[in-house]
Protein backbone atom coordinates (compact mmCIF):
# COMPACT_ATOMS: atom_id res chain seq x y z
CA UNK A 1 0.00 0.00 0.00
CA UNK A 2 1.63 3.29 -1.11
CA UNK A 3 1.68 6.29 1.21
CA UNK A 4 1.62 8.56 -1.84
CA UNK A 5 4.13 9.96 -4.30
CA UNK A 6 7.16 12.04 -3.34
CA UNK A 7 8.97 14.16 -5.89
CA UNK A 8 12.59 14.63 -4.83
CA UNK A 9 15.08 16.89 -6.61
CA UNK A 10 18.81 16.23 -6.66
CA UNK A 11 18.51 12.45 -6.31
CA UNK A 12 21.48 11.49 -8.51
CA UNK A 13 23.91 11.98 -5.58
CA UNK A 14 24.40 12.95 -1.96
CA UNK A 15 21.62 13.82 0.47
CA UNK A 16 18.87 13.61 -2.17
CA UNK A 17 19.95 10.07 -3.13
CA UNK A 18 19.65 9.03 0.53
CA UNK A 19 16.36 10.88 1.03
CA UNK A 20 14.94 8.85 -1.87
CA UNK A 21 15.99 5.68 -0.04
CA UNK A 22 14.24 6.88 3.16
CA UNK A 23 10.96 7.72 1.37
CA UNK A 24 11.00 4.44 -0.59
CA UNK A 25 11.72 2.35 2.51
CA UNK A 26 8.68 3.95 4.18
CA UNK A 27 6.33 3.09 1.30
CA UNK A 28 6.31 6.18 -0.94
CA UNK A 29 6.38 6.03 -4.71
CA UNK A 30 8.88 8.43 -6.21
CA UNK A 31 9.57 10.95 -8.93
CA UNK A 32 13.34 11.37 -9.18
CA UNK A 33 14.74 14.63 -10.58
CA UNK A 34 18.33 15.62 -11.47
CA UNK A 35 20.38 16.13 -14.65
CA UNK A 36 22.24 12.79 -14.68
CA UNK A 37 19.67 10.30 -15.97
CA UNK A 38 21.87 7.18 -15.64
CA UNK A 39 22.28 7.73 -11.90
CA UNK A 40 18.51 8.20 -11.55
CA UNK A 41 17.80 5.01 -13.55
CA UNK A 42 20.19 3.02 -11.35
CA UNK A 43 18.51 4.30 -8.18
CA UNK A 44 15.06 3.57 -9.64
CA UNK A 45 16.06 -0.02 -10.34
CA UNK A 46 17.54 -0.44 -6.85
CA UNK A 47 14.45 0.93 -5.08
CA UNK A 48 12.05 -1.00 -7.31
CA UNK A 49 13.84 -4.25 -6.50
CA UNK A 50 14.27 -3.57 -2.78
CA UNK A 51 10.88 -2.09 -1.89
CA UNK A 52 8.66 -2.52 -4.96
CA UNK A 53 8.68 1.29 -5.32
CA UNK A 54 7.07 2.68 -8.47
CA UNK A 55 9.65 5.20 -9.67
CA UNK A 56 9.34 7.78 -12.42
CA UNK A 57 12.62 9.24 -13.61
CA UNK A 58 12.50 12.88 -14.72
CA UNK A 59 15.94 14.03 -15.92
CA UNK A 60 15.85 17.80 -15.92
CA UNK A 61 18.08 20.86 -15.49
CA UNK A 62 16.23 23.03 -12.99
CA UNK A 63 18.32 26.07 -13.94
CA UNK A 64 16.60 26.17 -17.33
CA UNK A 65 13.84 28.77 -17.48
CA UNK A 66 10.40 27.11 -17.27
CA UNK A 67 11.95 23.78 -16.09
CA UNK A 68 9.76 23.62 -12.97
CA UNK A 69 6.59 24.52 -14.92
CA UNK A 70 7.40 21.95 -17.64
CA UNK A 71 8.03 19.26 -15.04
CA UNK A 72 4.70 20.09 -13.37
CA UNK A 73 2.91 20.00 -16.75
CA UNK A 74 4.44 16.62 -17.71
CA UNK A 75 3.37 15.07 -14.40
CA UNK A 76 -0.11 16.58 -14.59
CA UNK A 77 -0.57 15.23 -18.12
CA UNK A 78 0.55 11.80 -16.92
CA UNK A 79 -1.96 11.98 -14.02
CA UNK A 80 0.79 11.76 -11.40
CA UNK A 81 -0.46 13.33 -8.18
CA UNK A 82 2.53 14.56 -6.20
CA UNK A 83 1.86 14.40 -2.46
CA UNK A 84 5.27 15.46 -1.16
CA UNK A 85 7.81 17.83 -2.73
CA UNK A 86 11.37 17.55 -1.50
CA UNK A 87 13.41 20.48 -2.79
CA UNK A 88 16.92 19.23 -2.23
CA UNK A 89 18.88 20.11 -5.41
CA UNK A 90 21.29 22.93 -4.79
CA UNK A 91 24.90 23.99 -5.12
CA UNK A 92 27.34 26.45 -3.64
CA UNK A 93 30.57 28.15 -4.69
CA UNK A 94 33.37 29.42 -2.49
CA UNK A 95 34.88 32.80 -3.31
CA UNK A 96 34.22 36.47 -2.73
CA UNK A 97 31.36 38.13 -4.60
CA UNK A 98 33.75 39.98 -6.94
CA UNK A 99 35.75 36.80 -7.70
CA UNK A 100 32.92 34.47 -8.72
CA UNK A 101 31.42 34.81 -12.21
CA UNK A 102 28.05 36.56 -12.13
CA UNK A 103 26.43 33.80 -14.19
CA UNK A 104 27.40 31.13 -11.63
CA UNK A 105 25.96 33.20 -8.80
CA UNK A 106 22.73 33.83 -10.68
CA UNK A 107 22.46 30.10 -11.57
CA UNK A 108 22.84 29.36 -7.86
CA UNK A 109 19.92 31.65 -7.04
CA UNK A 110 17.84 30.09 -9.82
CA UNK A 111 18.37 26.56 -8.50
CA UNK A 112 18.50 27.17 -4.74
CA UNK A 113 15.73 29.80 -4.61
CA UNK A 114 13.64 30.20 -7.78
CA UNK A 115 13.18 26.54 -8.76
CA UNK A 116 12.48 25.61 -5.11
CA UNK A 117 9.83 28.31 -4.85
CA UNK A 118 8.26 27.38 -8.19
CA UNK A 119 8.04 23.66 -7.43
CA UNK A 120 6.60 24.34 -3.96
CA UNK A 121 3.94 26.71 -5.34
CA UNK A 122 3.02 24.54 -8.34
CA UNK A 123 2.38 21.37 -6.33
CA UNK A 124 0.95 23.09 -3.24
CA UNK A 125 -2.60 23.58 -4.56
CA UNK A 126 -3.07 19.85 -5.23
CA UNK A 127 -1.74 18.94 -1.81
CA UNK A 128 -4.04 21.44 -0.10
CA UNK A 129 -7.04 20.08 -2.02
CA UNK A 130 -6.23 16.51 -1.02
CA UNK A 131 -5.15 17.57 2.51
CA UNK A 132 -2.20 15.17 2.50
CA UNK A 133 1.57 15.26 2.10
CA UNK A 134 3.77 18.28 2.41
CA UNK A 135 7.08 19.91 1.63
CA UNK A 136 10.61 19.19 2.79
CA UNK A 137 13.02 21.93 1.74
CA UNK A 138 16.76 21.51 2.19
CA UNK A 139 18.42 24.68 3.44
CA UNK A 140 21.62 24.59 5.50
CA UNK A 141 23.06 25.77 8.79
CA UNK A 142 24.42 28.47 6.43
CA UNK A 143 20.89 29.91 6.46
CA UNK A 144 21.25 31.21 10.02
CA UNK A 145 23.96 33.83 9.37
CA UNK A 146 25.73 35.78 6.64
CA UNK A 147 28.57 33.94 4.87
CA UNK A 148 31.53 36.07 3.81
CA UNK A 149 33.47 34.26 1.00
CA UNK A 150 30.24 32.40 0.10
CA UNK A 151 27.79 35.28 0.32
CA UNK A 152 25.23 34.27 -2.31
CA UNK A 153 25.04 30.66 -1.13
CA UNK A 154 24.45 31.65 2.52
CA UNK A 155 21.88 34.24 1.47
CA UNK A 156 20.08 31.69 -0.72
CA UNK A 157 19.80 29.31 2.23
CA UNK A 158 18.54 32.12 4.50
CA UNK A 159 15.73 32.55 1.93
CA UNK A 160 14.94 28.81 2.00
CA UNK A 161 14.78 28.81 5.79
CA UNK A 162 12.59 31.92 5.99
CA UNK A 163 10.29 30.84 3.14
CA UNK A 164 9.82 27.35 4.58
CA UNK A 165 9.14 28.54 8.12
CA UNK A 166 6.51 30.97 6.81
CA UNK A 167 4.89 28.24 4.69
CA UNK A 168 4.83 25.88 7.69
CA UNK A 169 2.89 28.50 9.66
CA UNK A 170 0.50 29.19 6.76
CA UNK A 171 -0.34 25.50 6.37
CA UNK A 172 -1.12 24.69 10.00
CA UNK A 173 -4.41 22.77 10.15
CA UNK A 174 -4.34 21.79 6.46
CA UNK A 175 -3.04 18.25 6.98
CA UNK A 176 0.29 19.15 5.33
CA UNK A 177 3.70 18.83 6.97
CA UNK A 178 6.26 21.48 6.02
CA UNK A 179 9.86 21.21 7.20
CA UNK A 180 13.22 22.76 6.54
CA UNK A 181 16.22 20.44 6.81
CA UNK A 182 19.40 22.29 7.77
CA UNK A 183 22.50 20.15 7.31
CA UNK A 184 25.96 21.31 8.29
CA UNK A 185 29.08 20.08 6.46
CA UNK A 186 28.19 16.75 4.86
CA UNK A 187 30.38 14.41 2.82
CA UNK A 188 28.88 14.58 -0.68
CA UNK A 189 29.80 15.94 -4.11
CA UNK A 190 28.82 19.38 -2.74
CA UNK A 191 32.34 19.73 -1.27
CA UNK A 192 34.13 19.41 -4.59
CA UNK A 193 31.48 21.30 -6.60
CA UNK A 194 31.63 24.30 -4.22
CA UNK A 195 35.31 24.07 -3.29
CA UNK A 196 34.26 23.85 0.37
CA UNK A 197 36.04 20.51 0.88
CA UNK A 198 39.28 22.52 1.17
CA UNK A 199 37.85 24.92 3.77
CA UNK A 200 38.60 25.11 7.49
CA UNK A 201 34.87 24.50 8.14
CA UNK A 202 34.82 21.15 6.33
CA UNK A 203 38.13 20.12 7.91
CA UNK A 204 36.42 20.35 11.34
CA UNK A 205 34.35 17.30 10.36
CA UNK A 206 31.48 16.18 8.17
CA UNK A 207 28.38 14.03 8.60
CA UNK A 208 27.37 11.28 6.17
CA UNK A 209 24.60 11.91 3.64
CA UNK A 210 22.73 8.90 5.01
CA UNK A 211 22.67 10.23 8.59
CA UNK A 212 21.55 13.67 7.39
CA UNK A 213 18.79 12.21 5.21
CA UNK A 214 17.50 9.94 7.97
CA UNK A 215 17.37 12.87 10.42
CA UNK A 216 15.58 14.96 7.78
CA UNK A 217 13.06 12.26 6.97
CA UNK A 218 12.30 11.57 10.66
CA UNK A 219 11.99 15.29 11.37
CA UNK A 220 9.57 15.83 8.48
CA UNK A 221 7.55 12.72 9.38
CA UNK A 222 7.10 13.96 12.94
CA UNK A 223 6.05 17.44 11.80
CA UNK A 224 9.13 19.35 13.01
CA UNK A 225 9.48 22.70 11.22
CA UNK A 226 13.25 23.27 11.53
CA UNK A 227 15.37 20.13 11.47
CA UNK A 228 19.05 20.80 12.18
CA UNK A 229 21.14 17.72 11.43
CA UNK A 230 23.40 16.61 14.29
CA UNK A 231 24.34 17.82 17.77
CA UNK A 232 27.39 19.89 16.71
CA UNK A 233 25.35 21.76 14.12
CA UNK A 234 22.57 22.45 16.65
CA UNK A 235 25.24 23.82 19.01
CA UNK A 236 26.66 26.02 16.24
CA UNK A 237 23.20 27.46 15.51
CA UNK A 238 22.74 28.20 19.25
CA UNK A 239 26.09 30.03 19.25
CA UNK A 240 24.96 32.15 16.30
CA UNK A 241 21.90 33.23 18.31
CA UNK A 242 24.04 34.20 21.33
CA UNK A 243 27.05 35.93 19.75
CA UNK A 244 26.98 39.47 18.29
CA UNK A 245 26.54 39.64 14.49
CA UNK A 246 29.94 41.34 13.95
CA UNK A 247 31.66 38.39 15.68
CA UNK A 248 29.68 35.84 13.65
CA UNK A 249 30.71 37.52 10.38
CA UNK A 250 34.40 37.33 11.37
CA UNK A 251 34.16 33.68 12.47
CA UNK A 252 32.35 32.54 9.32
CA UNK A 253 34.80 34.42 7.09
CA UNK A 254 37.65 32.58 8.84
CA UNK A 255 35.90 29.18 8.60
CA UNK A 256 35.33 29.70 4.87
CA UNK A 257 39.07 30.15 4.26
CA UNK A 258 41.18 27.44 2.71
CA UNK A 259 42.70 25.11 5.34
CA UNK A 260 46.49 25.11 5.22
Ligand SMILES: NC(=O)c1ccc[n+]([C@@H]2O[C@H](COP(=O)([O-])OP(=O)(O)OC[C@H]3O[C@@H](n4cnc5c(N)ncnc54)[C@H](OP(=O)(O)O)[C@@H]3O)[C@@H](O)[C@H]2O)c1
Pocket residue numbers: 009010011012013014015016033034035036037060061062063088089090091092111138139140141182183184185186187188189190191193209
Ligand atom coordinates in the same frame (compact mmCIF):
# COMPACT_ATOMS: atom_id res chain seq x y z
N1 LIG B 1 26.95 18.72 1.55
C1 LIG B 1 26.90 19.72 2.41
O1 LIG B 1 27.86 20.01 3.15
C2 LIG B 1 25.63 20.52 2.56
C3 LIG B 1 25.49 21.30 3.73
C4 LIG B 1 24.32 22.04 3.88
C5 LIG B 1 23.33 21.99 2.92
N2 LIG B 1 23.50 21.23 1.79
C6 LIG B 1 22.44 21.26 0.80
O2 LIG B 1 21.97 19.95 0.59
C7 LIG B 1 21.42 19.84 -0.72
C8 LIG B 1 21.97 18.60 -1.38
O3 LIG B 1 23.35 18.76 -1.54
P1 LIG B 1 24.38 17.55 -1.50
O4 LIG B 1 25.33 17.83 -0.41
O5 LIG B 1 23.69 16.26 -1.54
O6 LIG B 1 25.16 17.86 -2.87
P2 LIG B 1 25.51 16.96 -4.15
O7 LIG B 1 26.04 15.65 -3.73
O8 LIG B 1 26.34 17.85 -5.00
O9 LIG B 1 24.08 16.73 -4.82
C9 LIG B 1 23.41 17.78 -5.46
C10 LIG B 1 22.25 17.21 -6.25
O10 LIG B 1 21.59 18.30 -6.91
C11 LIG B 1 21.49 17.99 -8.31
N3 LIG B 1 21.57 19.19 -9.13
C12 LIG B 1 22.60 20.07 -9.20
N4 LIG B 1 22.36 21.01 -10.13
C13 LIG B 1 21.14 20.70 -10.66
C14 LIG B 1 20.34 21.28 -11.68
N5 LIG B 1 20.76 22.36 -12.35
N6 LIG B 1 19.15 20.72 -11.98
C15 LIG B 1 18.73 19.60 -11.32
N7 LIG B 1 19.44 19.02 -10.35
C16 LIG B 1 20.63 19.55 -10.03
C17 LIG B 1 22.68 17.07 -8.57
O11 LIG B 1 22.40 16.22 -9.68
P3 LIG B 1 22.95 16.41 -11.19
O12 LIG B 1 24.36 16.88 -11.09
O13 LIG B 1 22.77 15.04 -11.75
O14 LIG B 1 22.02 17.41 -11.78
C18 LIG B 1 22.71 16.24 -7.30
O15 LIG B 1 21.80 15.17 -7.41
C19 LIG B 1 21.77 21.15 -1.44
O16 LIG B 1 20.65 21.99 -1.45
C20 LIG B 1 22.88 21.73 -0.57
O17 LIG B 1 22.92 23.14 -0.66
C21 LIG B 1 24.61 20.48 1.60
